[in-house]
Amino acid sequence: MKFNNHSKHKYFYQRSTLFNMEQAISYERIPTLIYADSDAASRAVAHEIAGIIRQRSNEGKLAVLGLATGSSPKKVYAELIRMHREEGLSFQNVVTFNLDEYYPMQPDSVQSYVRFMREQLFDHIDIPSGNWHLPDGTLPLEKLAEFCKDYEAQIERYGGLDFQLLGIGRNGHIGFNEPGSLVNSRTRLMTLDLTTQIDAAGDFGGLAKVSKKAITMGVQKIMEAKRVVLLAWGEHKATNVARAVEGSVSSDVPASYLQLHENASFVIDTAAASQLTRMRTPWMVDSVNWDRAMIKKAVIHLALTVNKPVLKLTNADYNENGLSDLLALYGQAYDINIEVFNYLQHSITGWPGGKPNADDSNRPERAYPAKKKVIIFSPHPDDDIISMGGTFQRLHDQGHDVHVAYQTSGNIAVADDEALRFAEFVVDFNERFEANNAKANRIYREAAKFLKAKKDSEIDTPEVRYIKGLIRRGEAKNTCRYVGIKKENIHFLDMPFYETGTIQKNPIGEKDVEIVMNLIDEVQPHQIYAAGDLADPHGTHKVCLDAIIQAVQKLKHREYMNSCWIWLYKGAWQEWDIDQIEMAVPMSPDQVLKKRYGIFKHQSQKDGVPFQGSDAREFWQRAEDRNSNTAKLYNKLGLAEYEAMEAFVRWKI
Ligand code: F6R
Secondary structure: OOOOOHHHHOOOOOOOOOOOOOOOOOOOOOOOEOOOOOOHHHHHHHHHHHHHHHHHHHHHOOEEEEEEEOOHHHHHHHHHHHHHHHHOOOOOOOOEOOOOOEEEEOOOOOOEEEHHHHHHHHOOOOOOHHEEHHHOOOOOOHHHHHHHHHHHHHHHOOOOOEEEEOOOOOOOOOOOEOOOOOOOOOOOEEEOHHHHHHHHHHHHHHHOOOOEEEEOOOOHHHHHHOEEEEEOOOOHHHHHHHHHHHHHOOOOHHHHHHHHOEEEEEEEEEOOOOHHHHHHHHOOOOOOOOOOOOHHHHHHHHHHHHOOOOOOHHHHHHOOOOOHHHHHHHHOOHHHHHHHHHHHHHHEEOOOOOOOEEEEOOOOOOOOOOOOOEEEOOOOOOOHHHHHHHHHHHHHHHOOOEEEEEOOOOHOOOOHHHHHHHHHHHHHHHOOOOOHHHHHHHHHHHHHHHHHOOOOOOOHHHOHHHHHHHHHHHHHHHHHHHHHOOHHEEEEEOOHHHHOOOOOOOOHHHHHHHHHHHHHHOOOOOOOEEEEOOOOOOOOHHHHHHOOOOHHHHHOOHHHHHHHHEEEEEEOOOOOHHHOOOOEEOOHHHHHHHHHHHHHHHHHOOOOOOOOOOOOOHHHHHHHHHHHHHHHHHHHOOOOOOOEEEEEEOOOO
């Protein structure tokens, strides 16, 4: 269903937190506030909610809140809890209605939204126990229709929702109103879209185990709320945020219905904003500062839009595509073209550790020291080879002293039957040779017993987690052997934040940072490679990067840090935009194959792993597609044609 936007055609002149765009003609049809990160944004939203609660309390009234689950609102709830504890914010006058619950679902299940809400909010505040409501996942099917009707009637009896908090699915859903849901849809049982099921696979321990259905509040009730705030963090949300905010109102993207709401806002971080026009092509929205990065971005965008290599762009191309002021600044397309072509050319190098005895003034890395000490930080045990396997190999082959630091054990991503296979292997091996380490035997037997009887979503015992961690450790060692890395240069950091046994990780702690610091201090590297990828489904990469950033900040006054350069690669899920790339390392067809076989060493991560994320391709396929795509883009822009390329951005301390 498509709506005619002109019926409610608004151009918003907005103030956003990061970008002063009041003067800009906006393409955005929903007021959108962009924050540098989700912490600051969540605090602002929590404060708005607290304001409503206090105001209603002053009036002697109830505040009726519509709440969401998922990863997006967690920090909002954490801030509300903090305000309750430290600032005396009371929830005595609060009534809540959650958007949804899986069906069927027992409230104490790990995946239940009842459990989620209790753990994330209700058990930590003074909300009266009868005041919070969630759809009931335990009802028999025949009672659902009546329940749904009554859920809406209850909201109405309280005078409707004062505030509705929303997340957005990767497919644009709100609540579990999947694409195709109508604007007047009611609270109902919904079959979950495949994308939603894939995104939930992590919580359920595999796609096959995900609930196929959920009860969701309908779009109509959401639209009736007096105020609606939708949260979105991370680049995996960016495409649908842009479609919802700038596209036409359509049931294909249910979040776009919020264009029709009088008082709805999107509160998002810069990553989720990255596909908005004001971020992608800011020169089309307002006057911009034409620095090197902006020029590069604009010219590359132009070349790809008009489908021409950079050196063939004409004055007319610039003028006809919103870049007349850039052209006016230079006078001739030719001059801009040459400059940008050179930027691109200079980012390509087959010498990621620098080329000894060569003029390095136009190379991404320094020629000296010729033999560099390098640490590759790999959040999970396979990110090194998946994301920068070609560069990893080159650094080794070009004689650098390469260390690899595996930041987490990656144990939750090993399937139970894989762990069982290993546990039984040890048990059978011991039996055959009558190996009599009774304690070890018992541990493995118990682990095997646990795995055979394990219920869905039950948390692994520490022993099982250890076995799973060992499996991944073995695979990582195997990759290092394959690349040629010596044993003493392989470091397993097992950062403690990761070791919860569940998807939900602990926040980064001092110990995590200290472990990273110690390694950097020991190696005193000239180069650090780290995953700058913020889009992995469980946020592990972000925590791992934060730990490195904090460690580096603490160490920055050490002498050796003056000559330490930090290169960021992207993890398995995304690639840098072509205009951001500062070092592109080409690969030949043989090198691509070599990398593929390196990725194959991670057998536990092949063939539909539990945490595949949103992409059904195997990791080696994603890596190859992505590396070949980067090479194709360079070629399209008029540079040499390579088989594949790995991409890096330099992070300056
Ligand atoms: C949750 C809900 C969903 C989520 C959406 C985003 O109650 O209704 O619409 O808000 O799937 O999930 P996260 O925030 O986990 O990315």
